Amino acid sequence: MAPPAARLARLSRSVSFSACHRLHSKSLSDEENLKLFGKCNNPNGHGHNYKVIVTVRGEIDPISGMVINLTDLKQYMQEAIVEPLDHKNLDKDVPYFAEVVSTTENVAVFIWENLKKLLPMGTLYKVKVYETDQNIVVYKGEETISEK
Template identity: 35%
Template sequence: MFELSKQFRFDAAHTLQREIETESSRRIHGHSYRAEVVVRGAPDPITGMIIDLGIFERALQEAREGLDHRFLDELNDLGPATMENLAAWVWRKVEPVCKGLCRVVIYRDASGDTCTYFGG
Protein backbone atom coordinates (compact mmCIF):
# COMPACT_ATOMS: atom_id res chain seq x y z
CA MET A 1 0.00 0.00 0.00
CA PHE A 2 1.29 3.44 -0.95
CA GLU A 3 0.24 7.04 -0.43
CA LEU A 4 0.93 9.72 -3.00
CA SER A 5 0.34 13.39 -2.30
CA LYS A 6 0.43 16.68 -4.15
CA GLN A 7 0.05 20.20 -2.85
CA PHE A 8 -1.08 23.51 -4.23
CA ARG A 9 -1.23 27.02 -2.84
CA PHE A 10 -3.94 29.62 -3.17
CA ASP A 11 -4.79 33.06 -1.83
CA ALA A 12 -8.39 34.00 -1.19
CA ALA A 13 -10.56 36.50 0.65
CA HIS A 14 -13.74 36.05 2.68
CA THR A 15 -15.85 37.31 5.55
CA LEU A 16 -16.81 35.12 8.46
CA GLN A 17 -19.85 34.89 10.71
CA ARG A 18 -18.78 33.91 14.23
CA GLU A 19 -20.41 33.10 17.52
CA ILE A 20 -18.38 35.93 19.03
CA GLU A 21 -18.77 38.78 16.57
CA THR A 22 -15.73 40.93 16.02
CA GLU A 23 -15.38 43.81 13.64
CA SER A 24 -12.45 42.11 11.92
CA SER A 25 -14.33 38.88 11.16
CA ARG A 26 -17.12 40.73 9.32
CA ARG A 27 -14.66 42.73 7.21
CA ILE A 28 -13.32 41.23 4.03
CA HIS A 29 -9.95 39.70 4.81
CA GLY A 30 -7.70 37.15 3.16
CA HIS A 31 -5.37 34.27 3.80
CA SER A 32 -2.67 32.31 2.03
CA TYR A 33 -3.59 28.64 2.03
CA ARG A 34 -1.89 25.39 1.11
CA ALA A 35 -3.88 22.30 0.19
CA GLU A 36 -2.52 18.77 0.28
CA VAL A 37 -4.42 16.00 -1.50
CA VAL A 38 -3.52 12.38 -0.72
CA VAL A 39 -4.42 9.20 -2.61
CA ARG A 40 -3.78 5.72 -1.25
CA GLY A 41 -3.63 2.39 -3.00
CA ALA A 42 -1.64 -0.34 -4.62
CA PRO A 43 0.14 0.47 -7.86
CA ASP A 44 -1.53 -0.69 -11.04
CA PRO A 45 0.35 -3.82 -12.19
CA ILE A 46 0.69 -2.49 -15.74
CA THR A 47 1.59 1.17 -15.15
CA GLY A 48 3.22 0.79 -11.75
CA MET A 49 1.34 3.90 -10.55
CA ILE A 50 -1.41 4.54 -8.00
CA ILE A 51 -2.57 7.42 -10.19
CA ASP A 52 -1.11 9.01 -13.28
CA LEU A 53 0.61 12.19 -12.04
CA GLY A 54 -0.63 14.11 -15.09
CA ILE A 55 -4.25 13.31 -14.21
CA PHE A 56 -3.57 14.12 -10.56
CA GLU A 57 -1.99 17.46 -11.48
CA ARG A 58 -4.91 18.46 -13.75
CA ALA A 59 -7.45 17.68 -11.03
CA LEU A 60 -5.59 19.81 -8.51
CA GLN A 61 -5.10 22.63 -11.00
CA GLU A 62 -8.85 22.79 -11.61
CA ALA A 63 -9.49 22.95 -7.85
CA ARG A 64 -6.85 25.64 -7.44
CA GLU A 65 -8.34 27.74 -10.23
CA GLY A 66 -11.69 27.59 -8.46
CA LEU A 67 -10.18 29.06 -5.26
CA ASP A 68 -7.15 31.19 -6.08
CA HIS A 69 -7.71 34.95 -5.88
CA ARG A 70 -11.43 34.45 -5.31
CA PHE A 71 -13.87 35.99 -2.87
CA LEU A 72 -14.91 32.74 -1.20
CA ASP A 73 -18.27 34.11 -0.03
CA GLU A 74 -19.32 34.06 -3.70
CA LEU A 75 -18.73 30.31 -4.22
CA ASN A 76 -22.24 28.83 -4.24
CA ASP A 77 -21.12 25.31 -3.33
CA LEU A 78 -18.71 26.20 -0.49
CA GLY A 79 -20.85 27.47 2.38
CA PRO A 80 -19.18 29.59 5.05
CA ALA A 81 -15.49 29.97 4.12
CA THR A 82 -14.07 27.84 6.92
CA MET A 83 -11.07 25.56 6.66
CA GLU A 84 -13.46 22.65 7.16
CA ASN A 85 -15.59 23.67 4.19
CA LEU A 86 -12.52 24.35 2.04
CA ALA A 87 -11.20 20.84 2.70
CA ALA A 88 -14.58 19.26 1.85
CA TRP A 89 -14.88 21.47 -1.27
CA VAL A 90 -11.47 20.37 -2.57
CA TRP A 91 -12.46 16.74 -1.88
CA ARG A 92 -15.66 17.11 -3.93
CA LYS A 93 -13.74 18.65 -6.83
CA VAL A 94 -10.96 16.06 -7.09
CA GLU A 95 -12.71 12.87 -5.89
CA PRO A 96 -14.35 12.02 -9.25
CA VAL A 97 -10.92 11.92 -10.90
CA CYS A 98 -8.68 10.72 -8.07
CA LYS A 99 -9.42 7.08 -7.34
CA GLY A 100 -8.15 6.17 -3.87
CA LEU A 101 -8.53 9.69 -2.46
CA CYS A 102 -8.04 9.32 1.30
CA ARG A 103 -7.61 12.83 2.71
CA VAL A 104 -7.43 16.53 1.98
CA VAL A 105 -5.52 18.85 4.30
CA ILE A 106 -5.87 22.63 4.30
CA TYR A 107 -3.05 24.63 5.88
CA ARG A 108 -2.83 28.29 6.84
CA ASP A 109 0.90 28.27 7.42
CA ALA A 110 1.12 31.88 8.64
CA SER A 111 -1.08 31.09 11.63
CA GLY A 112 -0.16 27.41 12.07
CA ASP A 113 -3.74 26.21 11.43
CA THR A 114 -4.48 22.85 9.81
CA CYS A 115 -7.71 21.01 8.98
CA THR A 116 -7.90 17.46 7.62
CA TYR A 117 -10.90 15.97 5.84
CA PHE A 118 -11.22 12.21 5.37
CA GLY A 119 -14.37 12.15 3.25
CA GLY A 120 -17.62 10.37 3.78
Protein backbone atom coordinates in the same frame (compact mmCIF):
# COMPACT_ATOMS: atom_id res chain seq x y z
CA MET B 1 5.41 -18.95 -9.63
CA ALA B 2 2.66 -16.95 -7.92
CA PRO B 3 2.17 -13.32 -8.94
CA PRO B 4 3.60 -10.81 -6.47
CA ALA B 5 1.21 -9.59 -3.79
CA ALA B 6 -0.44 -6.25 -4.44
CA ARG B 7 1.38 -3.34 -2.85
CA LEU B 8 -0.64 -0.45 -1.48
CA ALA B 9 0.73 3.06 -1.32
CA ARG B 10 -0.37 6.59 -0.54
CA LEU B 11 0.73 9.43 -2.79
CA SER B 12 0.49 13.14 -1.91
CA ARG B 13 0.75 16.29 -3.98
CA SER B 14 0.47 19.91 -2.87
CA VAL B 15 -0.92 23.04 -4.46
CA SER B 16 -1.35 26.61 -3.22
CA PHE B 17 -3.99 29.24 -3.83
CA SER B 18 -4.76 32.73 -2.53
CA ALA B 19 -8.27 33.78 -1.56
CA CYS B 20 -10.14 36.09 0.74
CA HIS B 21 -13.21 35.49 2.86
CA ARG B 22 -15.24 36.73 5.79
CA LEU B 23 -16.26 34.42 8.60
CA HIS B 24 -19.95 35.22 8.97
CA SER B 25 -22.98 33.03 9.58
CA LYS B 26 -26.37 34.15 8.28
CA SER B 27 -27.88 32.21 11.21
CA LEU B 28 -26.36 34.64 13.73
CA SER B 29 -26.84 38.33 14.43
CA ASP B 30 -24.08 40.79 13.61
CA GLU B 31 -23.23 40.96 17.32
CA GLU B 32 -23.09 37.16 17.64
CA ASN B 33 -20.91 36.90 14.52
CA LEU B 34 -18.50 39.50 15.87
CA LYS B 35 -18.32 37.71 19.22
CA LEU B 36 -17.77 34.29 17.59
CA PHE B 37 -15.39 35.21 14.76
CA GLY B 38 -13.70 38.36 16.09
CA LYS B 39 -11.48 40.17 13.60
CA CYS B 40 -12.16 37.42 11.03
CA ASN B 41 -15.70 38.84 10.80
CA ASN B 42 -14.37 42.10 9.32
CA PRO B 43 -17.02 43.25 6.80
CA ASN B 44 -14.27 43.79 4.21
CA GLY B 45 -12.90 40.26 4.72
CA HIS B 46 -9.30 39.11 4.95
CA GLY B 47 -7.03 36.90 2.86
CA HIS B 48 -4.92 33.79 3.11
CA ASN B 49 -2.33 31.97 1.07
CA TYR B 50 -3.73 28.47 1.45
CA LYS B 51 -1.70 25.31 0.93
CA VAL B 52 -3.52 22.07 0.15
CA ILE B 53 -2.05 18.57 0.28
CA VAL B 54 -4.11 15.89 -1.42
CA THR B 55 -3.38 12.24 -0.64
CA VAL B 56 -4.62 9.38 -2.79
CA ARG B 57 -4.23 5.68 -2.10
CA GLY B 58 -4.33 2.52 -4.09
CA GLU B 59 -2.44 -0.42 -5.43
CA ILE B 60 0.85 0.22 -7.15
CA ASP B 61 0.25 -0.75 -10.76
CA PRO B 62 2.75 -3.51 -11.64
CA ILE B 63 3.21 -2.11 -15.17
CA SER B 64 3.51 1.64 -14.53
CA GLY B 65 4.76 1.44 -10.95
CA MET B 66 2.28 4.19 -9.99
CA VAL B 67 -0.81 4.56 -7.82
CA ILE B 68 -1.97 7.35 -10.14
CA ASN B 69 -0.24 9.29 -12.87
CA LEU B 70 1.02 12.53 -11.28
CA THR B 71 0.17 14.45 -14.45
CA ASP B 72 -3.46 13.37 -14.05
CA LEU B 73 -3.48 14.20 -10.33
CA LYS B 74 -2.03 17.64 -11.07
CA GLN B 75 -4.82 18.32 -13.61
CA TYR B 76 -7.54 17.10 -11.22
CA MET B 77 -6.19 19.42 -8.50
CA GLN B 78 -6.05 22.33 -10.93
CA GLU B 79 -9.69 21.78 -11.87
CA ALA B 80 -11.01 21.03 -8.37
CA ILE B 81 -8.98 23.53 -6.32
CA VAL B 82 -7.10 26.21 -8.22
CA GLU B 83 -9.68 27.13 -10.87
CA PRO B 84 -12.64 27.58 -8.50
CA LEU B 85 -10.73 29.10 -5.55
CA ASP B 86 -7.54 30.94 -6.56
CA HIS B 87 -7.73 34.73 -6.35
CA LYS B 88 -11.38 34.60 -5.40
CA ASN B 89 -13.56 36.04 -2.70
CA LEU B 90 -14.84 32.71 -1.40
CA ASP B 91 -18.10 34.17 -0.11
CA LYS B 92 -18.97 36.13 -3.25
CA ASP B 93 -17.33 34.22 -6.10
CA VAL B 94 -17.84 30.56 -5.10
CA PRO B 95 -21.54 29.60 -5.10
CA TYR B 96 -20.97 26.81 -2.52
CA PHE B 97 -20.10 29.42 0.12
CA ALA B 98 -23.22 31.53 -0.44
CA GLU B 99 -24.94 29.41 2.22
CA VAL B 100 -21.94 27.73 3.91
CA VAL B 101 -19.56 29.62 6.24
CA SER B 102 -16.14 29.73 4.55
CA THR B 103 -14.18 28.22 7.43
CA THR B 104 -11.13 26.15 6.60
CA GLU B 105 -13.12 23.07 7.63
CA ASN B 106 -15.71 23.84 4.97
CA VAL B 107 -13.02 24.70 2.40
CA ALA B 108 -11.59 21.20 2.97
CA VAL B 109 -15.05 19.65 2.46
CA PHE B 110 -15.53 21.69 -0.74
CA ILE B 111 -12.18 20.48 -2.10
CA TRP B 112 -12.95 16.86 -1.11
CA GLU B 113 -16.29 16.92 -2.89
CA ASN B 114 -14.78 18.45 -6.04
CA LEU B 115 -11.91 15.95 -6.15
CA LYS B 116 -14.17 12.98 -5.46
CA LYS B 117 -16.02 13.73 -8.72
CA LEU B 118 -12.78 13.62 -10.74
CA LEU B 119 -10.56 10.96 -9.17
CA PRO B 120 -11.01 7.22 -9.76
CA MET B 121 -13.52 5.90 -7.21
CA GLY B 122 -12.03 5.00 -3.85
CA THR B 123 -8.63 6.61 -4.40
CA LEU B 124 -9.11 9.89 -2.51
CA TYR B 125 -7.72 9.40 0.99
CA LYS B 126 -7.14 12.78 2.62
CA VAL B 127 -7.34 16.54 2.03
CA LYS B 128 -5.14 18.67 4.28
CA VAL B 129 -5.67 22.45 4.12
CA TYR B 130 -3.23 24.93 5.66
CA GLU B 131 -4.97 28.25 6.19
CA THR B 132 -1.79 29.42 7.95
CA ASP B 133 1.25 27.57 9.27
CA GLN B 134 -0.60 27.28 12.59
CA ASN B 135 -4.17 26.55 11.39
CA ILE B 136 -4.54 23.23 9.57
CA VAL B 137 -7.59 21.09 8.78
CA VAL B 138 -7.53 17.43 7.76
CA TYR B 139 -10.61 15.95 6.11
CA LYS B 140 -11.02 12.31 5.14
CA GLY B 141 -14.60 12.33 3.95
CA GLU B 142 -16.25 11.37 7.20
CA GLU B 143 -19.70 12.88 7.39
CA THR B 144 -20.41 12.41 11.11
CA ILE B 145 -18.92 10.99 14.25
CA SER B 146 -20.83 7.87 15.14
CA GLU B 147 -21.99 7.52 18.72
CA LYS B 148 -20.93 4.48 20.72
